[in-house]
Amino acid sequence: MSSVAVLTQESFNEHRINVIFYEDSLPTYKDAFPPLPEKPLPEGVQETGNAWTTKIKPLKSSVITQVFHVPLEERKYKDMNQFGEGDQAKVCLDIMHKTGAHLELSMAKDQGLSIMVSGKHDAVMKARKEIVSRLQTQASATVAIPKEHHRFVIGKSGEKLQELELKTATKIQIPRPEDPSNLIKISGTKEGLEKAKHEILLISAEQDKRAVERMNIEKVYHPFITGAYNKLVGEWMQETGARINVPPPSVNKTEIVITGEKEQVALAMAKIKKIYEEKKKNATTIAVEVKKSQHKYVIGPKGNTLQEILDRTGVSVEIPPLDSSSETVILRGEPDRLGQALTEVYAKANSYTVSSVSAPSWLHRFIIGKKGQNLAKITQQMPKVHIEFTEGEDKITLEGPTKDVQIVQGQIEAVVTDLVSRMDYTEISVDPKFHRHLIGKGGANINRIKEQHKVSVRIPPDNEKSNLIRIEGDPQGVQEAKKELLELASRMENERTKDMIIEQRFHRAIIGQKGEKIKEVRDKFPEVIINFPDPTQKSDIVQLRGPRTEVEKCTKFMQKMLLFRLLARSSIFCLFTYWHYFSFFQIREETNTKIDLPAENSNSEMIVITGKKANCEAAKNRVLAIQKELANITEVEVSIPSKLHNSLIGSKGRFVRSIMEECGGVHIHFPTEGSGIDAVIIRGPAEEVEKAKKQLLYLAEEKQIKSHTVELRAKPEYHKFLIGKGGGNIRKVRDNTGARILFPTADDKDQELITVIGTEEAVAEAQKELEALIKSLDNVVEDFMIVDPKHHRFFVARRGQVLRDIADEYGGVLVSFPRTGSQSDKVTLKGAKDCLEAAKKRMLEMIEDLDAQVIMECVIPQKFHRSIMGPKGSRIQQITKDHNVQIKFPDRDEQQVKFPSMQKFLVLLVKLPFELHRYIIGQKGSGIRKMMDEFEVNIQVPAHELQSDIISVTGLASHLDRAKEGLLERVKELQAEQEDRALRSFKLTITVDPKYHPKIIGRKGAIITQIRNEHEVNIQFPEKNDENQDQITITGYEQNAVAARDAIQAIVHELEEMISEDITLDSRVHARIIGARGKGIRKIMDEFKVDVRFPQSGAADPNLVTVTGRPERVDEAIDHLLNLEEEYMGDMVENEAKMAYMKPSGSTASSMEEPRGPSKGFVVREAPWAIGNEKAPDMSSSEEFPSFGAPVTNARSSPWGPKRF
Secondary structure, eight states, X not given: XXXXXXXXXXXXXXXXXXXXXXXXXXXXXXXXXXOOOSSOOOTTOOOOOOTTTSOOOOOOOSEEEEEEEEOGGGBSOOOGGGTTSXXXXXXXXXXXXXXXXXXXXXXXXXXXXXXXXXXXHHHHHHXXXXXXXXXXXXXXXXXXXXXXXXXXXXXXXXHHHHHHHHHHTOEEEOOOTTOOOOEEXXXXXXXXXXXXXXXXXXXXXXXXXXXXXXXXXXXXXXXXHHOGGGXXXXXXXXXXXXEXXXXXXXXXXXXXXXXXXXXXXXXXXXXXXXXXXXXXXXXXXXXXXXXXXXXXXXXOGGGHHHHHHHHHHOOEEEOOOTTXXXXXXXEEEOHHHHHHHHHHHHHHHHSEEEEEEEOOGGGHHHHHOGGGHHHHHHHHHOTTOEXXXXXXXXXXXXXXXXXXXXXXXXXXXXXHHHHHHHOEEEEEEOOGGGHHHHHOGGGHHHHHHHHHHTEEEEOXXXXXXXXXXXXXXXXXXXXXXXXXXXXXXXXXXXXXXXXXXXXXXXXXXXXXXXXXXXXHHHHHSTTOEEEXXXXXXXXXXXXXXXXXXXXXXXXXXXXXXXXXXXXXXXXXXXXXXXXXXXXXXXXXXXXXXXXXXXOTTOOOOEEEEESOHHHHHHHHHHHHHHHHHHTTEEEEEEEOOGGXXXXXXXXXXXXXXXXXXXXXXXXXXXXXXXXXXXXXXXXXXXXXXXXXXXXXXXXXXXXXXXXXEEEEEOOHHHHHHHHOGGGHXXXXXXXXXXXXXXXXXXXXXXXXXXXXXXXXXXXXXXXXXXXXXXXXXXXXXXXXXXXXXXXXXXXXXXXXXXXXXXXXXXXXXXXXXOOXXXXXXXXXXXXXXXXXXXXXXXXXXXXXXXXXXXXXXXXXXXXXXXXXXXXXXXXXXXXHHHHTOOOOOOOTTSOOOOOTTXXXXXXXXXXXXXXXXXXXXXXXXXXXXXXXXXXXXXXXXXXXXXXXXXXXXXXXXXXXXXXXXXXXXXXXXXXXXXXXXXHHTEEEEEXXXXXXXXXXXXXXXXXXXXXXXXXXXXEEOOOTTOSOTTEEEEEXXXXXXXXXXXXXXXXXXXXXXXXXXXXXXXXXXXXXXXXXXXXXXXXXXXXXXXXXXXXXXXXXXXXXXXXXXXXXXXHHHHHHHHHHHHHHHHHHHHHHHHHTTSOOOHHHHHHTSOOOOXXXXXXXXXXXXXXXXXXXXXXXOTTTSOOTTOOOOOOXXXXXXXXXX
């Protein structure tokens, strides 16, 4: 046994069982480190190949260069004066743009054209094809080959044809399959034509050698022909070279197709026929009954078991189809083999069994375990057993080998018995509206109950609308969790939600810095949840939710606290009953006084106002006036069906908001959507409340009367007929009944549903009319009509567009024309009776129009055809559309015919300044084309190199004057534009400190774009390397440039007034304040009109945040940021508390694993140091591994061979 490098005693003990296999799998030293040749080999001696001596194949460049030559007589563009210019140059540029290849043109002495093409192979081939088709005159030829060979010329997905066209630089047109012609048309250069013809004839000749034969052999004998696992047919294909296609068992076909050379096909057919006749003569059958459920075990995965039986016994087993109820299995084969095959069939059928275990459905998930862990333990031991859990059924189905199923069944029964003995479940009923409160914020409440009582609690999702909550787990824990959940639900039923109206500008004062003041309130009333509206909503409603008595106490406390904290300084006393309203703040600010309320626990009703005498008197009078006004406040509860709430609220609260404004600012509170509560609360002055109540009840009654609906169903193809042309039918129904009828849109899932909305009487009447229409449409009949075959093409042209239009317009009527070539004039119509008659009538009208059509010829000189057609044929299209005719123009090369009665055309010369010609022509000639179309003349502008001012206009005498006036008018416009362009070029430069440039530009250029658009100027900021970094250039009209300068200077002045303040925000909340992609901080900056900068990573103080803006805005923004910090820190503390109950992280668990052993390094066999029982070389030894240039101390031999230094 060879030694192994770096093999220690410990590793030998560790791998002593598999050492032989391990050693054989290791690479040898020579494989891993192939030796370098010591000296060149003498001539005639063959060099042995190894990794160092094998020559590396040179890499081929991906860029190739080819030169194409176009003789003079084949050049399409022969103008020598325009070589490198004109149309030829444009074509070359277009070819380079299309293909990505590089073209270089040169002229040969014989005036031929040489084109050098460089680029990737595909690009060069495509460019060659384009060059031949666009720069070389084209010829054409035809080649005739058998029709059945055409598909081989085309190839798979047309690949062969494309390759042939690229290779020969020709265009090859192959007739369509329905065309009986066998001629293939080729167009291109003469050289390309010959190549293409040669290649096509080669393909056809190759196919002439091949043959295709079809044999009809009964399906039952196919397995004997293919053999087990298709071995026999594979051997035949290899032996004969023919391709044999036997349909698979799932396809009910008897035809076997053999393709290949004629001799090969004949040989394969003989072999197939021999097997077929032999089996037909000798084979017998046995029919046996096997349970339908056991058929799949006989078939096996992917039919492997059937193939296995056929391979062992030579007997074919025929299984009835899955959709058949038959249980008869037929065995076909040699009589002496049928017994063995029958034994194997029964063995396979009985090798698997199906069993079930009784287990309550609520225990299924405990049996499966978390992420299937419990079940995985069983299936790993018995992988052949399939375990199926059916939702809602109290059983588990097992399927697999009989012995394995019995073992698994015992294991699962033991698990079920254990779970039933130590687990219990119960269900409690709780109103769905309280479910989210039971769950708590982020699942806090329900997770606490689960952890505390070691139970599982399933709360149904909102879409189920179920009130049953299921608790599963330890019997004692289930009862304790049930008790706690019922207590929470009972407490919530006693819960009340109350809205306090507090002006939004006082919200921050109530919350306090970092939420200190509102925290005091929450600590005093822990059971009350206080929700302030988002600052962006501009809402004055603060919501309190909790136990009824606690909410009332909290409301009074907040009212007193607000006034007591924010109004404070006493010399004039006024006595009146204490009211909880908040206009005191406005009084304090406007009168510059201090208002003191009685102490919290005091029974005194005295309020003290302190300040100047006149101010105190004014404040006293206003407080007494407010008391008198607020004494009339009342609250009324109105019952309105909850289904009408959304319609009364209106889109974005529009309806209810208009009622509140109309009724003196009363507050109307609707219950939460989906709660099912009908009570609507109205609060405000008594008279206004009563007025609002009447309006609400009136609107609700009106909505209830008009909201009756009925749903009908009709096939989608009937909808257009029901609607009628231009909506005529459905408008008639609406006018007769007054009901609204809604048809489904293209996005609706149910395309048959029609909804009728309105009063009950109107809906019933509309329903009756629609049902009658639908019933008439359901009466499908079939009829026929006679249509002259000469008109058939009109109806079926453009893939039957006319017939599709008729079907769409007349309720999906199906019109069938006879096949082409049948010479039949009978056309069949099928559809609803009314629709069919209407479609028939329309077709007769079309036929009358076709019969009335005549053909007229109008001779017009070809040079005017383009003008008549108009741009992109628009003029001729309009004529055909207006007059419902077809107009055909002759091809360009057709001989011209002069029309003797045509009016005489004149030529007019107009002198226009040469420098304006390019503006008259317009971009890509659009301007000159527009004028020619408008005045119906031909305008010719002299070439640029002529520098001529004369423009020639050709046309009818009546049109020339108008064209001349139009040209002169256009010249005036262009001259005015030139003057205007000079005025717009006024430049103004202003000096602005570069630090303000980003602020002037704004986010994504918003501010500077607004200034540009508003003043119609161009504003240019200095480039990075510009010396004058403080110079901003404004270009435009003088007055606009001055206005833009003033706007920029106003921004700069405002920026100079801004201040910056630093605040300390815990760095842990920075990410939440900034938000996803900065969305949160952008919202804050836009709202408070400030700039907020957070510290960069690695900053000295990571908590330092800078706020920049106007002084008052900065203060508001800082307060808002501090409030957010308090809220987010509260959430963080809550999350940390939850994390304490969670599992330790994966890294902790992994750290408890045992440390791995030392690495074995790279191990090889047959190392040099192992041959002479020497030890492995010491890599740290300078003798074994000397450094370059070091003296050699010892010249003794080494396992590595003689040392050559």
